[in-house]
Amino acid sequence: MKIKMQDISKSFYGVKVLKNINFDLEEGEVHALVGENGAGKSTLVKILTGIYLKDSGSIFVDNKEVNVGSVKDSIDLNIAIVQQEIATLPNMTIWENMFLGRELKNSWGFLDVKKMKEITKEKLINIGLNIDPDIIMGTLPIGKQQLITIASALLWNKKVIILDEPTSALTTKEIDVLFDTIRKLKKEKVSFIYITHRLEEIFEISDRISVLRDGEMIGTNKTSDVEISDIIKMMVGYTMHDRYPKMKNTSGKTILKVDNLTCEPLYRNVSFELKEGEILGFSGLMGSGRTEIMQTIFGIIKKDSGKIIINDEEVKINSPIKARKYGIAYITENRKEEGLILDFSLSENIVLPNLKAILNKMKIIDHKKQEKLAEDYIKKLDIRTDSPKKIVQTLSGGNQQKIVVGKWLTTNPKILILDEPTRGVDVGAKYEIYEIMNELKEQGVAIIMISSELPEIIGMSDRVAVMHEGNLRGILNKDECSQEKIMTLATGGK
Secondary structure, three states: OOEEEEEEEEEEOOEEEEEEEEEEEOOOOEEEEEOOOOOOHHHHHHHHOOOOOOOEEEEEEOOEEEOOOOHHHHHHOOEEEEOOOOOOOOOOEHHHHHOOOOOOEOOOOOEOHHHHHHHHHHHHHHOOOOOOOOOEHHHOOHHHHHHHHHHHHHHOOOOEEEEEOOOOOOOHHHHHHHHHHHHHHHHOOOEEEEEOOOHHHHHHHOOEEEEEEOOEEEEEEEHHHOOHHHHHHHHHOOOOOOOOOOOOOOOOOEEEEEEEEEEOOOEEEEEEEEEOOOEEEEEEOOOOOHHHHHHHHOOOOOOOEEEEEEOOEEEOOOOHHHHHHOOEEEEOOOHHHHHOOOOOEHHHHHHHHHHHHHEOOOOOEOHHHHHHHHHHHHHHOOOOOOOOOOEHHHOOHHHHHHHHHHHHHOOOOOEEEEEOOOOOOOHHHHHHHHHHHHHHHHOOOEEEEEOOOHHHHHHHOOEEEEEEOOEEEEEEEHHHOOHHHHHHHHOOOO
16 A cells, blocks of 8 residues: 655644645555654654644545545554554453453354454464463563554454554564565555664664654655664754764773662572762663663562672662762653653653752742753753743753753762663764763762663763673673673573
């Protein structure tokens, strides 16, 4: 099935977010759509799927003009979308989620539960998930939920599938399974619109790349005709010579020591040191125990045994409040559910971890102090907003991530734990976050960074610790780091 979007425009509250966009999709093609946060990518595909209505322009399917006035219209046209934000019902089973609103019935008119479970099992196996369809969705890791959402889109034999940041929560192995599935479906003439900030991926899986910037189509190229540097220049409007800012070796004395930390069945006998002014990367496949170790250090998860030593003194951390007293800040991988209160303003989110700083003598919030503190961090972190009173939910992913970083920086941490700090963030905002990390490093802040992106881990870390199934397999110095060495350790090799 071929799609053509011609002269598509869209405005919100008088602000034009799409300006006469032309975009087309060939049968059996993977067409990557890239751009910085706020460029208009999601708006364009939401128009194609009937979530938003276009202000002007035309949509053609197989050379015939069609009206996509609702989500039902797009479903009837055999178009499916897998949204960036996972939209599942956490208290229902896998099979119930997959067949929600499209339940199968037997000849008696009752739900055919057995058949729905069988189909669900088959589709899950096709994408590498050999799990029970009766499992409650909310008990699964985010990565598995993401794969199940993709399996749901494949369930109904759609001709066009839109994947919006499909790999943001997937491991390397799960990404390989997804790409194999895409290649298989391409041979069956299924077409994909692929939206991602991970530029390496589009060079592996796409046939063409279109770049949006500030609501305008900058250009479309065959993937084989361009390089990553060309795409970055089209996205940001200038040449970015380095994807990772140059780092100085600022390592000082050991500030944190973890000795034989154990919390079965999550991880065991984990030992490492962290120095002032150092970035220690933590790599490993999803479920390897990286996040759980950091949640133990921050007092969210209780350890079974082992020691946490800060400045040569063993400490007992049984809550985030206690962790804060020792100068530890933790930036979660799930900013929307754990890092932000989305319907609060920017300033309200920024001051949350440090309310003492904005209280007056009567211990009442001083709103002038609140606005001043927020404005200081808006300027310091270059958060793009027209007001500190802006509701966080309305801001782009990159700006939301800067707010999560900013709120913890107000506490002046000595140890900063960053869990997937650039997930779902565009290349320009990523660079800005890297520069913030470097500034903190130069100020002597000790940083632990968990990341599933190997180029990021290698580009930003002074040393890299690699986890596999709850075990720390090794710690590599910067000059030893390579994707091959890290993946060997992450998969249990030596």
